[in-house]
Amino acid sequence: MENVQQIKVTLIGDTQVGKTCIQTRYIYEKFDNTTISTTGGQFRKKFVFVNQKQVQINIWDTAGQERFRALSELYYRSASAIILVYDVTRMETFSNLKYWIGELRAKGDKNAVIVMVGNKIDAAERVVSKAQAAQFAAEEKVFYKEASALSGEGVTELFHFIVEQLQTSQITEKNEELIEKSKSWCC
Incomplete structure (x- = not known):
């Protein structure tokens, strides 16, 4: 798979906020109301074109139940991007975002979107x-x-936004590398 950008995206958040449903909607373009709580993690991938580049999005859906939280770290530790999901109809899932962000900052990739x-x-x-x-x-x-x-609503745009953010950060990193190399050449 030459010239295919691969990114790892991990969905995290409390149980029953819709992580699996977001993944299913994006991958299969349908809503499945028969989903059951994820145990551990679930992997799916999708190929898309964003900014004239083929991208393979590897999406990990994690369990939100407290008993599986230690496993979630395995899925988001090396992720390029994290989708931190909460349910707008349940305040406790919003309040718990502090916990999830703390976990990401302590154990996740510092450069993850x-x-x-x-x-x-x-x-x-x-x-x-x-x-x-x-x-x-x-x-x-x-x-x-x-x-x-x-x-x-907003699901496809969410994943495309993430890919664009990652592509932009890669361009910025390459430009910074070139600037550093040019400084070492000229002085």
Whole structure:
């Protein structure tokens, strides 16, 4: 698979926030309301073209139950990007983002792109406002997006945003390397 950029994306967050449904919606372009809680981790991949480049997105869906949290580290430790999911209809899942961000900062890749995602925006009983979530994301210095695995709103855009962020950071890193090399050549 020459010239195929590979990225590892890991979905983390509390149980039943819709991580598996987001993954399923993105991979299969459908909503599956028969999903059961993930145990351990689940892997799927998808090939896409973003900015005229073929990209293989390797998506790891992790269990949100407390008894599996130690295993989650295995999946996000080497991830290029983390999708940190919470349910906009359940305040406790939003409150628990502090825990997840702490885990990522302590044990994850320092260069990983972190995107906080409010899922279930199609639901009428929303309790976490967009403004509240956006403020929290800004304070934590993570990206913020919203999505609905049920309707599909924002799901494809989420993954394409991540790929674009990673492509931009790779370009920046290459430019910084060239600048450093040119400094050593000229002086």
